Amino acid sequence: MFMWPVTPNRTIQLSYAVVATSGRIRSPEVGYHADSNELASAADLDRGAESLHSGCVDTGAASGTAAEPVCRAALAADIGSVCSMINAVVFDVGETLVDETREYGTWADWLGVPRHTFVSVFGATIALGGDYRETFQVFKPGFDLAAEREARAQAGQPETYGEEDLYPDVRPALSALREIGVWVGIVGNQTARSGRILRSLELPTDFVATSDDWGVEKPSIEFFEKVVEVAPCDAHEVVYVGDRIENDIAPAKAVGMRTAYIQRGPWGWIQRKKPEVAELSDWMIHDLTELTAIAAAENDS
Ligand SMILES: [Mg+2]
Incomplete structure (x- = not known):
């Protein structure tokens, strides 16, 4: 992720969504007026798309991949990043909230x-x-x-977890997000039993559901489309937080959500240096409480 300065308190993120295999966006002249430091208009962004596209053609053509649609998809995601607030944050469960x-x-x-x-x-x-x-x-x-x-x-040995298995940052982070007006959801690949446990913990959330509840599971696009359906805002105003690139970050990005990759748990450590993590994650965090400052900064800008 590149961060281009716009004003002292404003940056634009170029998250390189879905460009992992086709080349990089190399033009910084998109998303803001370099002279006035004002956000660019839609027409500017459209012209910028051509600039971005031309920036991608070389590498895309060289590698034999379809550069144009990929770059336009990336630009669309970047426009969402530039223009939207964070109105909802939705969390994965395993190793995002629960130490397994x-x-x-x-x-x-x-x-x-x-x-x-x-x-x-x-x-x-x-x-x-x-x-x-x-x-x-x-x-x-x-x-x-x-x-x-x-x-x-x-046998009386069911899978289970409880308050003591939550990472210590969970309650403070979820509470702090709600205090600044962000809608908080929890939706992960979990059994119905896990869903009952989650609800019994009475975490500070607005919504809890599991893959068993929905009959679809990650990484299916249908799962993430349902996340967008239940969130009280557009996809680009939702941040999905997870520890797995293939199960969380990539499919969430594919439906237009923004993404935060948390580096903890087996996947978090093993996958942390995969190129896709940097390319598809709008933010990489080590502690859930970092999300409050991220949301506050986005929403104040
Ligand atoms: Mg997980």
Whole structure:
């Protein structure tokens, strides 16, 4: 993400949405009048699109990719970034709000595998680009997650989490966002049981839903379109916060939301240097409380 200064208190973000494989936007002359420091008009932005597009053609053509639509999509996302406030922030659950140390530690116990061994294979699976659920298959070929969840529940060892598993910044961050007028949602790939736990925690939120509730799960576009539907504002006024590039950041950006990548948990650390993270994340944060200052700055400018 580049930050171009406009006034001492205003910057424009060029987030390079969806340009990961086709080249970079290289023209800084878009989004503001260089002389007057005023925001550019729609016509200016349209002319800027041509500038941006021409800036992309070289690299796109050279690589054999379709540069034009990709660059226009990027510009549309950038226009949203330039012109909109942050009216809603929607959070993923696992490793964004909930520290899953207990979650996967108890799965290791259930499988009879040392916790260190389980989490090492888990990390290796992620690093190799696999689905984390392949970890279970390593230790128990044919592992059926739904059936094993039910078996754990029947054995009195259900998957669970509570207040003590929340990262310590969760309540302060959510409260602070609401205090400045931002709508706060929680929507993640979670079971119905997890949804009941989330609601029982009575977090300071305006909306809670899970993939089980909706019948669609990340990273499907339908999931993120539903996030936009429930949010009380346009997509470009929503920030989706997550720890996974492929499950959170990329699909949220694809439907026009802005994105904040939180660097924590297995994915957060393993994926942090992937080019897509920098290219598709409007913000990279280490603590959820950073979002308050981000929203305040955007909304005051
Ligand atoms: Mg997560």
